[in-house]
Amino acid sequence: MQTTIKLNNGIKIPQVGLGVFRASTDEAEQAVTWALEAGYCHIDTAKIYGNEAGVGKATAESGLQREDLFITTKLWNEDIRQRRTKEAFAESLAALRTDYIDLYLIHWPAEGFQEAWKEMEELYHQGKIGAIGVSNFHPHHLEELFKIQTVKPAVNQIESHPYLTNQKLIDYCQEQNIQAEVWSPLGGKDAAPLLDPTICSLADKYNKTPAQIIIRWDIQRGVIVLPKSIHKERIVSNFDVFDFEISQEDMREISALNKNQRVGSNPDNFDF
Numbered sequence: 518m519q520t521t522i523k524l525n526n527g528i529k530i531p532q533v534g535l536g537v538f539r540a541s542t543d544e545a546e547q548a549v550t551w552a553l554e555a556g557y558c559h560i561d562t563a564k565i566y567g568n569e570a571g572v573g574k575a576t577a578e579s580g581l582q583r584e585d586l587f588i589t590t591k592l593w594n595e596d597i598r599q600r601r602t603k604e605a606f607a608e609s610l611a612a613l614r615t616d617y618i619d620l621y622l623i624h625w626p627a628e629g630f631q632e633a634w635k636e637m638e639e640l641y642h643q644g645k646i647g648a649i650g651v652s653n654f655h656p657h658h659l660e661e662l663f664k665i666q667t668v669k670p671a672v673n674q675i676e677s678h679p680y681l682t683n684q685k686l687i688d689y690c691q692e693q694n695i696q697a698e699v700w701s702p703l704g705g706k707d708a709a710p711l712l713d714p715t716i717c718s719l720a721d722k723y724n725k726t727p728a729q730i731i732i733r734w735d736i737q738r739g740v741i742v743l744p745k746s747i748h749k750e751r752i753v754s755n756f757d758v759f760d761f762e763i764s765q766e767d768m769r770e771i772s773a774l775n776k777n778q779r780v781g782s783n784p785d786n787f788d789f
Contacts (some may be wrong), residue, residue, distance in 0.1 A: 518759050519556065522741060524671040525694045528648050530620065531587055532736055533756060534559030536700060536745035537568055544747045545571035545785040547712050553579045553586075555753045561674075561700075561743045562613075563591035563624055564605060569612035577614045586612060589620040591652060595789060604635035606645070619647040626651070626658040626784055634766070638668045641731050648672065652700075653784040676781050677740070679710040679731060679774040687740060698741035703728055703779030715774055719767055726754055727757055733758045734771045765778035 521529040529775035532569040535552040537560070553575065562572045565578065576586055590613065596605035610616065621637060623630050631649075637649045647772040650672030651662065655758060673690050677683040677699035689777055704710040711727040722729045728744065732755055735742035744755040763771075782789075 519558070519756075520736060520759065522739070524696055524698055526648055526650050526671055528619070528671070530648075530672075530696070530741055532585070532741050533557070533732065533758065534561045534589070534741065534743045535570060535752065536561050536598070536743040538563070538566055538700070538745050540566070540745075540747050541569050542568045542571035542573070544568070546575045547782060548747045548752060549575035550579065551752050552756075553581060553751045555756050556754055557590070557752075559587040560586055563593070563622075563648040564596070564609050565591070565593040565624065566743070569609055571687070572693050573612055580662055583615060587619045588615065590620065591622040591624040591706050594625050595672065597623065597627040597629045597633045600629060600632060602633045603640065605613075606637075606640055607650035610645075617647065620650060621646045621648075622650045622652045622672065623654075625787055625789075626654045626655075630658075631661065634662060635668060638666070641668055650695070650698075652780075653787075655784050656686065658784065659693065659695070661691075665729070669693075670695050672696045672698050674700055674743075675685035676701050676779060677778060678702050678704040678733075678779040678780075679716065679734070680776045681702055681780075682772055682775040684775070687738070691739070696741060698732065698743065699735055699744050701780055702735055702742045702744055703731055706731055707780070710774065711773060713768055719771070722767075723761055723763070725758075725761065728755055729758050730771070733761065733763055734768060737763055737768060
């Protein structure tokens, strides 16, 4: 049974969502269709992924009620720099074939993010967004935001996997009543943690796949987790994580694999 987490404004977010980074429009449409059939209801996309239209087509044609879906998209850096928040949001709405977004995030702390946040607050107050948040923010970026916000971010979506647990940032967010959401949970393109001997041995122990072990570790860490796949069997398998529990000792063993090894850019040093 899919678990949910309550955000700081009372909205419930499904704890496991499908990520569609690097999927083409057609791939995203197919992946979302398979995911919805498998029981997912939370889809995470972004304007820069270039596949919002595929997500929109799949959700519109799924036969599911809009209120039974949870759709996240993100405001891209260039739109932040060019002060195009409201225009970019309207473009995302049109591509996604919806009249509201459940969760809208600032994708990276690009120059001008404070002004973008004020415009997102307006869209939120107009009822066009269920919750607003950020992505790839370190504590010092959040502290900048705290100075000007009237609506607290509900979510900070960050890179985290067994080789970069990012636990200090997750703890900080949770102390601030901001939910941490993790991208690249399986370790990115090379997915090295999936081959880690510790993870493989736990997969044998629990009779689960290495990916299921990592996703379950995230669920038990209390974070929202966004495994990405365009392969039907993996999409289905990645959602089969609600029927077992990892012991505290094994949880600690997974967390001990941390190497502070990023697969994406450091939010203090990105050039896009």
